[in-house]
Amino acid sequence: MTTTASFGASNAAILKDTKVQIGSFQGLKSSYCLALSTRTVPAYRVSSSNRSLKRAFSTPAKPETVTETKRSKVEIFKEQSNCIRYPLNEEILTDAPNINEAATQLIKFHGSYQQYNRDERGSRSYSFMLRTKNPCGKVPTQLYLTMDDLADQFGIGTLRVTTRQTFQLHGILKKNLKTVISSVIKSMGSTLGACGDLNRNVLAPAAPLVRKDYLFAQQTAENIASLLTPQSGFYYDVWVDGEKVLTAEEPPEVTKARNDNSHGTNFPDSPEPIYGAQFLPRKFKIAVTVPKDNSVDILTNDIGVVVVTDADGEPQGFNIYVGGGMGRTHRIETTFPRLAEPLGYVPKEEILYAVKAIVATQRDYGRRDDRRYSRMKYLISSWGIERFRRFVEEHWGGKFQPFHELPEWEFKSYLGWHEQGGGNLFCGLHVDNGRIGGKMKKTLREVIEKYNLGVRLTPNQNIILCDIGNSWKRSITTALAQAGLLHPRYVEPLNLTAMACPAMPLCPLAITEAERGIADILKRIRAVFEKVGLKYSESMVIRVTGCPNGCARPYMAELGLVGDGPNSYQIWLGGKPNQTSLARPFMNKVKIQDLEKVLEPLFYHWKRKRQSKEPFGDFTTRLGFEKLQELVDKWEGPVVSASRHNLKLFADKETYEAMDSLAKLQNKSAHQLAIDVIRNFVASQRNGTNE
Numbered sequence: 001m002t003t004t005a006s007f008g009a010s011n012a013a014i015l016k017d018t019k020v021q022i023g024s025f026q027g028l029k030s031s032y033c034l035a036l037s038t039r040t041v042p043a044y045r046v047s048s049s050n051r052s053l054k055r056a057f058s059t060p061a062k063p064e065t066v067t068e069t070k071r072s073k074v075e076i077f078k079e080q081s082n083c084i085r086y087p088l089n090e091e092i093l094t095d096a097p098n099i100n101e102a103a104t105q106l107i108k109f110h111g112s113y114q115q116y117n118r119d120e121r122g123s124r125s126y127s128f129m130l131r132t133k134n135p136c137g138k139v140p141t142q143l144y145l146t147m148d149d150l151a152d153q154f155g156i157g158t159l160r161v162t163t164r165q166t167f168q169l170h171g172i173l174k175k176n177l178k179t180v181i182s183s184v185i186k187s188m189g190s191t192l193g194a195c196g197d198l199n200r201n202v203l204a205p206a207a208p209l210v211r212k213d214y215l216f217a218q219q220t221a222e223n224i225a226s227l228l229t230p231q232s233g234f235y236y237d238v239w240v241d242g243e244k245v246l247t248a249e250e251p252p253e254v255t256k257a258r259n260d261n262s263h264g265t266n267f268p269d270s271p272e273p274i275y276g277a278q279f280l281p282r283k284f285k286i287a288v289t290v291p292k293d294n295s296v297d298i299l300t301n302d303i304g305v306v307v308v309t310d311a312d313g314e315p316q317g318f319n320i321y322v323g324g325g326m327g328r329t330h331r332i333e334t335t336f337p338r339l340a341e342p343l344g345y346v347p348k349e350e351i352l353y354a355v356k357a358i359v360a361t362q363r364d365y366g367r368r369d370d371r372r373y374s375r376m377k378y379l380i381s382s383w384g385i386e387r388f389r390r391f392v393e394e395h396w397g398g399k400f401q402p403f404h405e406l407p408e409w410e411f412k413s414y415l416g417w418h419e420q421g422g423g424n425l426f427c428g429l430h431v432d433n434g435r436i437g438g439k440m441k442k443t444l445r446e447v448i449e450k451y452n453l454g455v456r457l458t459p460n461q462n463i464i465l466c467d468i469g470n471s472w473k474r475s476i477t478t479a480l481a482q483a484g485l486l487h488p489r490y491v492e493p494l495n496l497t498a499m500a501c502p503a504m505p506l507c508p509l510a511i512t513e514a515e516r517g518i519a520d521i522l523k524r525i526r527a528v529f530e531k532v533g534l535k536y537s538e539s540m541v542i543r544v545t546g547c548p549n550g551c552a553r554p555y556m557a558e559l560g561l562v563g564d565g566p567n568s569y570q571i572w573l574g575g576k577p578n579q580t581s582l583a584r585p586f587m588n589k590v591k592i593q594d595l596e597k598v599l600e601p602l603f604y605h606w607k608r609k610r611q612s613k614e615p616f617g618d619f620t621t622r623l624g625f626e627k628l629q630e631l632v633d634k635w636e637g638p639v640v641s642a643s644r645h646n647l648k649l650f651a652d653k654e655t656y657e658a659m660d661s662l663a664k665l666q667n668k669s670a671h672q673l674a675i676d677v678i679r680n681f682v683a684s685q686r687n688g689t690n691e
Contacts, residue, residue, distance in 0.1 A: 070369045077102045078197070078278050083271060084109045084234045092238070097174055098126040109198065109279070110235055111191025112177065115170075119505040128177055129506065130169045131194035132184065135225040136204040136218045137165030137457035137464075139189075141448060144455045146187040148445045154180050159441065161434030163499060163552055164201045164285070165457040166194060170506055181239040188247075192235040197279045199228035199359070203287035203296040206456035207414045207428075208466040210421025213290040216315040217307045220351060221288040224305070226254045227352050228284075228359065232271035257352035263397040265360040274356065274363075281366035282374035284359065285325075287459075294409035296459050297579050299339045300324045300553055302376045303358055308345065308404045317347045319404055322358060322388070323380035326550030329372055330564055337555035338377040339582055341385055343392070344400025357395035361388065409578045411541075413496065414464060415488040417473065425468040426456075427476065429485045433500050433515045434461030443483035447476055461499055493539035494522045497577075499553070503546025503563070510546035512563035512592075518544045521561070521595070527669045528596055532604040532638055540616040541577055544569075555583050558617035559599075567592045573602075573620040573628070583617070586625055587632075601635035602628060 078084070081102070088106045091099035099107065104114045111131050116124040132147070139147075147167050151159050156171035172180055181191055194201060204221035205214060236242055261268055267276040287296040288305040298304040304321035324340030346354045362376040380388050393399055415428040436444065448455060448465065451472055456464040468476065480486075488496060501507070503514035521544065529538060543557040548570075554560030556579045560572035569590050572583035590598055602620070610619045620628060656670055663673035 072369060072371050072374075074105050074197070074371060075278060075368050077105045081106055082234075083232045083277065084196075084230075084279075085237060089238050092174060092177060098124075099174065106196075109193065109196035109230075110181070110238065111194035111196075112172075112181075113195060113508075115506040115508060117505050118508075118510075126174065127170070127506070128172045128174065130172055130177075130180060130184075130191055131162065132167045133190050133192060133194040133201050133225075134166050134457060135202045135222045137206040137459075138218075139167070139455040139457060140187075141452055141454060143184070143187045143189040144448055145445065146183055146189070148441065150180050150183060151441075157441075158435055158437035160502065161431060161436065161457050161461045161463060163434075163459055163461060163501075165203055165206065165459055166201050167457070168502075170502070178239055185236075185240055185245055190235075193228075193230060195283075197282055197284075198230065198275060199225070199280075199284045199286060201225070203285075203289075203301070203459055205289055205293050205295050205412070205414075206458040206464050207295075207412070207418070208420050208426050208454070208456060208464065209418075212313050213307050213309055213315060217288045217290050217305075220305065220307070220318075221286075223251060223254050223352060224286055224288065224355055226250050227258055227356065228274065228286075230272060230275065231258075254352065257356060260353065263357070263395055265356055265395050274359065276363070278363075278368070280359070280363050281368045282371060284362065284376070286355070291406050292408070292410050293412050294579050295412045295414065297553055297556060298324075298409070299580060300326055300556060301340060302362070303355060304340045305351065305355070306406065315348055317345055317401075317404075318351050319345050319406065320354065320358075320400070323377045323385075325375045325377040326553055326555055327375065328548050328550065328555075330548050330570070332372065335372055337550060337582055338381065339580075341380075342403040343385065343389060345402060345404050346398070346400060350396075350398055354392070354396050354398070354400075357392045360395045361391045365391070409580050411497070411578050413460060413462065413488070414458065415462065415496070417477075417487075420466065420468075423470070424466075425470060425473060427465045427468060427473075427480075428458070428488075429463050429465065429480065430488060430491050430496055431462050431485075432495060433498075433518060435515065436463070439483045440485060443479055443485070447479055451476070460497070492522065492526065493537060494526060494542060497539065498522060498542045498544075500544040501546055501551040507546060509549060510563065512546050512566055512568060514544045514546040514552070514563065517592070518542075521592075523668065523672070524595060525599065527672055528600050528603055530669045530671055532600065532607050534603060534607050541575060541579075553579075556581075557583055558615060558620075564589060569595075571598060573617065573625070575617045577615050577617065581617070581621075584625070586620075586628065597635070598632055600637075601631045604635075604638050605631055 080086070084106050087100065088103040088110070091103035099114060107114065111133065113129045114126060115129055116126045147159055147169070151157055151169055154172050154176045155169040158170070160168040160170065162168055169180070184191060193199060202221045202225040204218045207214060233242065236245060258273060259266075266273045270276050272279070285301045286303045286305065287298050287301040288307070289296050289298055290307045298306065299321060301324045302322065304324065306319040306321070307315050308317050308319055309315050320343045321340035322343045323338060326337045328335040328337055362379060366376060366379050367373045389400060413428065415430055417425055417427050420426045431440070444463070447453065451468065453468065454466040456466060458464060465476070498518060500514040500518040503510035503512070504516060522542065525542065540558040542559045543552045543554040544561045545552045545554045546563040548562055548564070554562050555572060555575070557572065557575045558577065560575065560583050561569040562572060564570040569592065570585055571587045571590055573586045575581055575583040587598060606616055606619050609623070614622075659674055660670035663670045666673065668676070
């Protein structure tokens, strides 16, 4: 069974290692919104005895002088932005290819980042990344087709599935932003809040299973997303000139929860009743799931919500975790990844009010002076969970009940064919690093358009095709296979759970390669596996990021590579396959060309010293990093008998040695190169060629 102690132990280890001492922040003292009127009304946080009087306000051109805690530059930009409009609304109209510093921060709230191609020298070639917002990863057919078109017409010709169940388009020029975003909006999509200091995309299991618990989890995720969607209209003012856009009708329980101010959570005079003018101190991430299903990396979120059902499978309420987060900064030990920990249980009728109270607590007390410490995980680490719970209960007006015991978590990929329910099937497709392009992109569009299929995106950067009739299975399988979208049994096992962030050349934060380098890294790891005698079916969770911000959640991996310099990585070890334990930093500044020197002794001893079916992450934790370091330092290579040659594929020793020499030029083993040659030959015969 999953217990609270295990989560506490992981976080305690991080805190102990890093000697964390986080400075205090005195709360959100005031806020300004240059919006709809010219009167000034002070905003303040009142005592608990009079909490319903909290207000937000508008301000004239010369606001009153207020003494307040030091704030970051981004807080000033938000304050002066007329609720996230100015100066972005002017900057996007200029002839320059880029936008200024303030607009660069504000456009994140609209779902975009300004980037430039770091491979190019000389003057910067600016473009924009655009990210959609798709609660539960749901993508309607028409929206998928629109995104596919936009990628070709205005992007770099690819779609990228993210680790938060959304799409990213790269390479959009500033002059085309309005066309692209308005097209997304008119296809019933949105990019609002996909980035910026507010609630991001809400995760939920992508599987379209017709089951009460899954359907309830997905509906809850959509309701939370709706509850925390900005209300002031800034997004539509900028991109569709304030035009009213037809959207799905909001459930009445969401509207009721948002408008409720019985416990002082709202800014009643503000066009943003929950966020106020300053929004949140930093990004905020939420996931919803059902017991066992950890396809959403539940413990990495600011809020993790788990459906609790009765013996008949009827949803009764929710367990709530709080305080997860991945981002950190190299060489600043007071920044750290953190697992979410149990907060308590709430009845199902109270979930929106409890979530709103948690958000309001972070809004009012999260740090706004130093953005490195502005995530909610630092507030909880500073306060402790008991104090945090008390403040949330004040905002909510209720009491958290004891956490319900849960079964062990499992990672579920939903790859391959599955019964959906209602007589239909769904098919999960592995997409390396979420990058959809070339023949794969063309074929996916043809299949989705021909059969009018719904699409779901997974938190592991894969794609699910939904609502497939049984009679379509064979023709769809054939079409997908011809485009390289294979049944998972035919995919390299290491690739199935691996993830990488985009990193170079477009991410401005990247220190080194991730997406462009992971394919070669995985091939090299497979070659080491073969060298030390590990079977082809052996695998582990490997994640690579180009910087320490952790977009691909490397701190949950069994083997995490985190960029810490040009062609250099920090190696993290100790995560679990079911994503319930933090990895820890093992070695720093490992050059990409030296990976085998570290990994070969680790894999060799894992093969020989592991317990029955012991995963690599558990093995590294059990042995301890001091022992692992000793194994690496003393490594002189595996002991291999001179007579041992792989004769399954080779008729004689000379052929093997010749193939081995060629393979080394490609950083492969002889066995791996031979398999590649055979596969290419078979593929060419199937395609009617003989190249």
